[in-house]
Amino acid sequence: MVTVAVPQGIGFCATADLSRPGLQKAAERALALAELTQKLGVYEGLGIDTLMPAPSAASSWRSPIARVSHDRKDWLALAAQEAGQVRQDSRIVYWSVSLQEQSTEQNIYIDGRLVSDQKFLFIDPLTSATAMVDGVCQVRHLGGRATAGCQQGGDEQIERVGFVGSCQRAADEAIALASAPACPTGHLDIVLMPDQMMLQIHESIGHPLELDRILGDERNYAGTSFVSLDMFGSYRYGSPLLTVRFDPGQHPATQPELASYATDDMAHPAKEQILIDKGILKRPLGSPLSVARAAKRGFELDSVANARASSWRRPPMDRMANINVDPGASSLDEMIGSIEDGVLMSTNASWSIDDSRNKFQFGCEWGQRIRKGRIDGLVRGPGYRGVSANFWRSLDMVGGPETFQVLGTPNCGKGEPNQGVRVGHASPACLFRGVEVFGPAA
Amino acid sequence: MTKEIDLDWFASLVKPFLSKAKSTEIISLNGQVDQCDFVRLNSARVVQASKVDYISIGMGLRKGAKSVSCGLSVSTDLRSARQQLSDQLNLLRSWIDHVPDDPFMERWAQPSQSQDDSVLAASAVEEVIADLSDYARGLDLVGLYASGPLASFMATSDGHFHWHRRLRSFFDFSVYALKDKAIKSSWSGEAWANAEIKKKIEDAKGQLEILFKPPVTMPPGGHRALLSAEAVSDLLGLACWGGFSARAHLTAQSPLAALRSGEKDLSGQFTLEEDLEGFGIPRVQELGYIRPDRTTLIEKGRFSNWLCSPRTASEFDVTDNSASGGESPAALRLTGGDLEPSDAFDLLGDGIYLSNVWYLNYSDRQSGRFTGMTRFASLLVEGGKPVAPMVPMRFDDSFFSVFGDQLIGLGNRVERFDELSTYGARGIGGIASPFALVDRMQFPL
Numbered sequence: 001m002v003t004v005a006v007p008q009g010i011g012f013c014a015t016a017d018l019s020r021p022g023l024q025k026a027a028e029r030a031l032a033l034a035e036l037t038q039k040l041g042v043y044e045g046l047g048i049d050t051l052m053p054a055p056s057a058a059s060s061w062r063s064p065i066a067r068v069s070h071d072r073k074d075w076l077a078l079a080a081q082e083a084g085q086v087r088q089d090s091r092i093v094y095w096s097v098s099l100q101e102q103s104t105e106q107n108i109y110i111d112g113r114l115v116s117d118q119k120f121l122f123i124d125p126l127t128s129a130t131a132m133v134d135g136v137c138q139v140r141h142l143g144g145r146a147t148a149g150c151q152q153g154g155d156e157q158i159e160r161v162g163f164v165g166s167c168q169r170a171a172d173e174a175i176a177l178a179s180a181p182a183c184p185t186g187h188l189d190i191v192l193m194p195d196q197m198m199l200q201i202h203e204s205i206g207h208p209l210e211l212d213r214i215l216g217d218e219r220n221y222a223g224t225s226f227v228s229l230d231m232f233g234s235y236r237y238g239s240p241l242l243t244v245r246f247d248p249g250q251h252p253a254t255q256p257e258l259a260s261y262a263t264d265d266m267a268h269p270a271k272e273q274i275l276i277d278k279g280i281l282k283r284p285l286g287s288p289l290s291v292a293r294a295a296k297r298g299f300e301l302d303s304v305a306n307a308r309a310s311s312w313r314r315p316p317m318d319r320m321a322n323i324n325v326d327p328g329a330s331s332l333d334e335m336i337g338s339i340e341d342g343v344l345m346s347t348n349a350s351w352s353i354d355d356s357r358n359k360f361q362f363g364c365e366w367g368q369r370i371r372k373g374r375i376d377g378l379v380r381g382p383g384y385r386g387v388s389a390n391f392w393r394s395l396d397m398v399g400g401p402e403t404f405q406v407l408g409t410p411n412c413g414k415g416e417p418n419q420g421v422r423v424g425h426a427s428p429a430c431l432f433r434g435v436e437v438f439g440p441a442a
Numbered sequence: 443m444t445k446e447i448d449l450d451w452f453a454s455l456v457k458p459f460l461s462k463a464k465s466t467e468i469i470s471l472n473g474q475v476d477q478c479d480f481v482r483l484n485s486a487r488v489v490q491a492s493k494v495d496y497i498s499i500g501m502g503l504r505k506g507a508k509s510v511s512c513g514l515s516v517s518t519d520l521r522s523a524r525q526q527l528s529d530q531l532n533l534l535r536s537w538i539d540h541v542p543d544d545p546f547m548e549r550w551a552q553p554s555q556s557q558d559d560s561v562l563a564a565s566a567v568e569e570v571i572a573d574l575s576d577y578a579r580g581l582d583l584v585g586l587y588a589s590g591p592l593a594s595f596m597a598t599s600d601g602h603f604h605w606h607r608r609l610r611s612f613f614d615f616s617v618y619a620l621k622d623k624a625i626k627s628s629w630s631g632e633a634w635a636n637a638e639i640k641k642k643i644e645d646a647k648g649q650l651e652i653l654f655k656p657p658v659t660m661p662p663g664g665h666r667a668l669l670s671a672e673a674v675s676d677l678l679g680l681a682c683w684g685g686f687s688a689r690a691h692l693t694a695q696s697p698l699a700a701l702r703s704g705e706k707d708l709s710g711q712f713t714l715e716e717d718l719e720g721f722g723i724p725r726v727q728e729l730g731y732i733r734p735d736r737t738t739l740i741e742k743g744r745f746s747n748w749l750c751s752p753r754t755a756s757e758f759d760v761t762d763n764s765a766s767g768g769e770s771p772a773a774l775r776l777t778g779g780d781l782e783p784s785d786a787f788d789l790l791g792d793g794i795y796l797s798n799v800w801y802l803n804y805s806d807r808q809s810g811r812f813t814g815m816t817r818f819a820s821l822l823v824e825g826g827k828p829v830a831p832m833v834p835m836r837f838d839d840s841f842f843s844v845f846g847d848q849l850i851g852l853g854n855r856v857e858r859f860d861e862l863s864t865y866g867a868r869g870i871g872g873i874a875s876p877f878a879l880v881d882r883m884q885f886p887l
Contacts, residue, residue, distance in 0.1 A: 012492035015444060017519040025444050026493075033491035036481075036568050040575050041488040073540045080542065094693035130694055137694045137808045217484045219624070220584040220616045223800070223817075315490050352801040354815040354834045356622055359887055361813050361836055363805055381806060385836065385887050416586035416614075417480045417494075417864035436887070440806040441840075 001312050004030040005052035008045065009038025012315040042293065050292045052266065054110040059269055061118040061262035064255060068121065068154035075099045078158075082127065082167050091178070092171050093137075095129040099158070100144070108267045116263040122422070123157040124150055124410070127167040131174035138177035138380055139349075140365055142166040147347050148198045150408040150422070152256040173366070180378035183367050183439030189342035189396075190384055190435045191335050194405035196364055197427035199348040201323055202412070204388035205237075205244055206423070208357040209275060210414075211286025211301070212318040215293055222414045223355025226389055227281070229299040235281040238392030243326040244276040246285065246304045247426075251324075253401075257424035258408025259321040263305060266316050270305035275323070279392075290318050310419035317415055322408075322424035328398025335397045335431040342370040343437055345382045353388075361385040381440030391432065399428030444495050445518045446591065447475045449559040449605050455520060456597050459527050463599035468550065469531065470502040470598040472728045475607070476867035478590035479567040483615070486578035488571060498867055500728075501527070503534040507543035510534045548752035551730035551764075553601030558724075561591050562609040565634040573636060574613070577643045584624075585615025589634065592868050596726055606724045608632060610870075613639055614862050616818065617646040619653035623831050626672075626798050626818045630860040649819065657831045658822050660885065666793030667883040668786055668823070669844075671857040673796045675873040678714070678774050680802040680812055681841060686716075686739050687769035688750035692758045697810040697841065701745045706810075706842045708743040709849040713777040715739055716749065721773035721860070721871050727751075731764035739771070743846070772871040779852030779876060786853065788826040789879055794835070795821040795828065810841040836887040844880050853877040 001014045004027060011033025015026040037043065043051060083097040101123050108116035124144035131138055141147050143161045151157060158164075192200060208225040212218060227235070245251075248270035249260025263269055266287065274282050286294065287307035294301050307316035336344065350363030367382030368375050386394075408424035445451075456471055463469045476496045482489040495518050502511040514530050516523040570587060593607035612630035619625075625646040629639050669677070684690035685698040700706040718725055719735035727733055729752060738746045749769045755762035766772070781789060800817035816835045821828045840846075853876035861869035 010490075012490065013444070014492065014494040014496065016495065016497065016515055016517045017445065017522070018517065019519050019522065022444075022517070022519055029444060029493045032568070033493065036571060037488045037491050040571055041491075042484060072537070076541055094695075132694050139695070215484070216584060217482065217489050219484075219618065219622075220586065220614060220626075224622055313494050313496050315492050317490070350803045350805055350813070352803045352805075352813050352815065352836075354836070355800055355817050356834070359815065359834060359836050361805065361838065361887070383805060387887075413865065416482050417478075417492075417588065417868075420865055438886075441809040441811060 001309070001315070002026040002030045003052060004034045005048045006034045006038050007047055008043045009034040009041055010043065010051045011035070011037055014313040045296065046292055051289060052110065053288065054113070055115050055267055055269055058114055059116050059262040063119065063121040063152040065121055065154035066156040082164065086167050086171050089171065089175070091131050091133050091175050093130050093132050095167055095171055096127065097167055098126050100124040108263070110267060115267045118261055118263070120152060121154060122150065122152060123155060125158050125161055125163040127163070127170050129167065129171035129174045131171065131178040133175060133178035136178045136380070138174050140170040140174040140177060141347065142170045145410055148195050148407045148409045150258045150410060151406060152258055152260060176378055177366070177380045180380045183343060183379040183382035183437065185438045187434050188437045189339045189431065189433050190437060191339070191342065191344040191370070191429055191431050193344065193346035193429050194403065194427045195347050195407055196345050196362070197325065197430055198407045198425040199351055199362060201325060201425045201427060202320065202423065203351060203353045204357060204360055204391065205276070206285065206320040206323045208388060209285045210318045210320070211284040211290040211294060214284060215290060218414065221416050223357065226356040226358045229294055229297060231281055232283060232301055233281070236279050236393070237276050237281045238279045239395040240279045241328055241395050241398045242276055242279045242392055243274065245272055245274055245324050245326065246306070247272045247322045247324050248305060249322065254322065254324060254406050254426045257322045257406050257426060258422050259424040261321070264307045264316065265309045266307040268305035268307060273302070273304050285318055285320060287318050308421055310421050314415070314417060314419045319414065319421055320412065320423045322426065324426040325428065327401045327404045327428040329400050330397040331400055332403050332429055335399065335429065336370055336375060337373040338397065338431070339370045340372060343379060343382050344368040344370060344375070345384070350383065358388050360388060379439065382437065383439065384435050384437045386435055394432045394434060395430055396433045397431035399430060403429040444493065447477060447497065447518060447593065449557060449607065451520065452595060452605055455523055459524065460597060460599040462531070466505055468504040468598060468600050471499055472596040473497070473499040474867040475593040475595070478588050478592070478868060481567060481571055481587040483574070483583060483585050483587070486575055486581055486583040491567070496867060497523070501530055501534065503531065503538055505538050507547055508538050508541050509544050509547060510537045510541055546753060546757040548729060548756050550598065550600065551732070553598070554726070554730060554732070555603045556724070556726065557604070558606045561607055562633045564589050564609055564611070570634055577640045581643070581647060582618040583615055583643070584618065585613060587613050588864065588868065592870070594724055594870070596728060596730065598730065602730045604724065604726045610868060612860065612862055617643065617650060619650045622834065623653040623657065624818050625649045628862065630862065652821065652828055653819060653831050655830045657833045659833045660794065660822065660835055662886050664882040664884055666790060667880045668790040668793065668795045669878045669880065670797050671853065671875050671877045672859055673799045674776065674875040674878045675859045676799050676802060677812070677844070678776060678873050678875060682770045683804070686749050686771055688748040688760060689754045689769055691748055692754065695807070697804060697807045698745065699808065700810065700842065701740070706846070708740060708842065708846045710743045711779050711849060711852055712743045712845050713738070713741050715775050716771040717773045717775040717874065720775055720874065723772050723871055727764060727766040733764045737763065774873045775856065776852070776875040778854045778856045781851045781853050781879060783853050783855050783877065786877055786879070787823055787828065790823050791826055792824050794832065795823050797821070805838050811838065812840065813838040835885045837883055837885050839884045844883060848881045848883065850879040850881050
């Protein structure tokens with residue numbers, strides 16, 4: 001991607017022709033588009049230093065890798081072995097195993113000077129199984145992207161997600177779910193495990209705090225936000241137990257989270273910052289450029305390094321990176337023990353939220369009934385719905401570090417033209433009171 | 443100007459490359475060339491303007507009963523692109539002897555050729571955006587302009603060669619009243635059509651007035667509902683997530699399993715077909731099989747055909763119908779009914795008009811149950827008259843209800859909505875549908 005900034009304008013041209021004439025033509029095209037933006041754009045009064053600031057020093061990032069073998073013949077054997085070990089069972093109608101590797105090298109030059117040099121490695125192991133029991137079908141995923149279990153790193157990710165033996169475990173759990181009663185309907189207490197908290201954080205904290213949404217850029221596609229510019233600094237987003245951080249990878253407890261980096265895709269150096277502090281909204285997910293646009297509307301906000309692009313083919317915009325909830329002090333047993341009537345939910349299966357990121361409805365693969373402070377069997381198809389602005393205020397207990405997991409997904413979609421990026425979310429298990437819970441059709 | 447990738451360029455890249463196949467090998471290439479100007483607008487002003495030149499290639503290598511593949515994007519510089527293809531072929535050759543035999547390997551179709559490189563000239567983006575700014579003066583318009591040639595191709599070392607390239611342009615936009623209330627519209631076609639687009643913006647402006655009224659909060663529960671043609675098309679798009687895939691049905695993943703089994707049916711007014719011809723989609727799929735112009739999927743409320751690829755046919759021992767590997771309809775057409783569009787609000791009487799729906803997903807896939815939100819200009823209607831915009835509501839219902847026993851009727855005018863997604867390369871195809879009147883639809887929140 002060649003980016004050209006002029007006073008009050010910025011333009012982009014993506015090319016895979018890296019020859020000198022090819023880059024020259026791309027630069028000329030980007031300049032023409034920058035001039036178009038200068039004439040008819042939203043950046044009135046903003047100079048080149050704001051549109052494309054050049055950091056004073058170069059930054060570097062390497063995904064932490066314990067070991068990696070790029071000879072993938074061993075993967076073929078491993079996948080075949082994993083899939084082949086599933087026991088014959090007429091209730092299992094389908095199962096699958098996959099291993100995926102993606103590596104990315106990124107160099108950002110500004111005015112001919114290398115300002116960011118980053119190398120990322122992503123290994124994504126995944127298994128799934130589908131069971132049919134007495135006409136009831138259930139799917140269980142274990143491992144990577146479908147369970148939000150992605151991190152950066154090498155082949156050690158295969159062991160981390162417990163890949164070996166996971167296909168049989170997915171099959172056993174799918175049978176157990178298909179044999180379980182439907183999740184009950186009613187206003188109940190819920191415990192969300194980290195792999196569902198991940199989706200909850202993503203949809204009802206991450207997206208609403210994206211400053212470009214608040215500025216209206218996404219209104220034709222991904223939507224707006226119930227958060228407005230005047231809320232930062234004072235709005236009670238959640239209960240005092242809720243603290244949320246933008247953590248691009250410096251925190252030892254969350255290494256090697258999926259969207260960690262040294263700089264964002266405009267070479268802004270990244271550092272950890274608090275978004276919500278003890279329930280109070282502090283800052284948006286806004287790049288320096290978006291913050292400058294907000295300032296023109298009279299709102300002085302702090303920025304984060306979140307100008308991110310899905311690939312060399314798309315311009316950067318405000319995105320989540322790693323958005324994490326701080327662990328609390330409650331054990332999982334204490335949370336379950338405090339519930340008279342409720343459901344524990346894990347592994348997202350369905351997600352939908354309104355265009356202001358307020359009214360949501362989420363479903364999970366895995367549910368466990370809680371009665372009188374104890375787990376009381378499985379339930380299938382658990383779902384819950386609520387309103388973001390109220391939901392986080394019903395947060396009543398936050399799990400301790402022993403419940404904390406570092407997770408991530410490669411599938412966050414947004415933008416025109418559309419972009420899908422990786423995001424990380426680390427979270428403990430959390431307890432919410434009095435939530436509208438539902439199950440599948442009987 | 444960056445280099446334009448045309449048929450001659452493509453042929454000079456792939457033909458010499460494919461000739462490198464050894465006698466025991468078949469090399470295949472398929473993919474897209476997307477050369478597009480994108481301009482994002484907010485408040486009728488430019489937020490981002492970008493040009494993208496993108497050649498995306500899926501390369502396959504077969505040797506006996508073994509098969510490997512990879513994906514890559516190549517340079518628009520011919521020499522570099524040749525080297526990239528050679529490097530990837532060498533990688534595939536280093537792998538292929540190590541993979542096990544593929545027990546379900548599908549056969550290639552008989553070699554065939556087709557080509558269409560009739561590309562109209564694109565308008566200068568600077569002129570288009572200046573015109574749009576002029577038409578949208580004083581409006582809070584948000585949207586995306588996209589224009590440029592888009593090609594799809596497929597070629598193999600045993601003689602397939604297909605290349606289809608057209609100029610494709612669209613302008614997808616919303617004109618906002620207050621907060622989240624807006625009129626959503628779009629135009630798509632080949633050459634930029636100034637007069638049409640100007641009229642669409644004026645039409646949107648003309649519908650804004652009611653959206654300035656205070657929105658009303660509807661009580662949760664069942665409501666009579668009028669779904670615009672676009673809302674219906676979005677629901678049909680959701681049904682494509684496994685609804686018509688033979689593989690999805692054979693692995694118990696289809697939301698329309700009960701329709702196929704005959705356990706449930708839809709309204710007798712509901713007839714749905716894949717319509718490649720109507721949307722100008724190349725019929726050749728990635729193995730060189732020629733898909734039918736039209737395939738009836740649901741006829742008068744009953745399951746008619748699934749889309750079955752040669753791969754699924756081989757794996758599950760069923761008969762294929764030349765579907766592509768994804769087994770998802772590339773273009774759909776829902777047959778119109780007998781309701782006059784001008785009577786739609788009167789027929790609704792008291793209820794909810796869903797101009798647009800948003801963020802659809804299955805809430806219980808096995809039972810065909812879905813959820814989503816109302817959006818943009820969804821309205822409360824009383825006595826056949828639109829009264830006020832609505833606070834967004836969540837619906838949670840099933841295909842078997844909305845398009846089944848609760849479906850009162852379908853409009854007699856079928857509207858076409860082209861695919862406007864731009865993840866990866868720009869999409870092609872679309873969905874054509876009429877509006878739908880539903881007696882009772884469930885809105886839980």
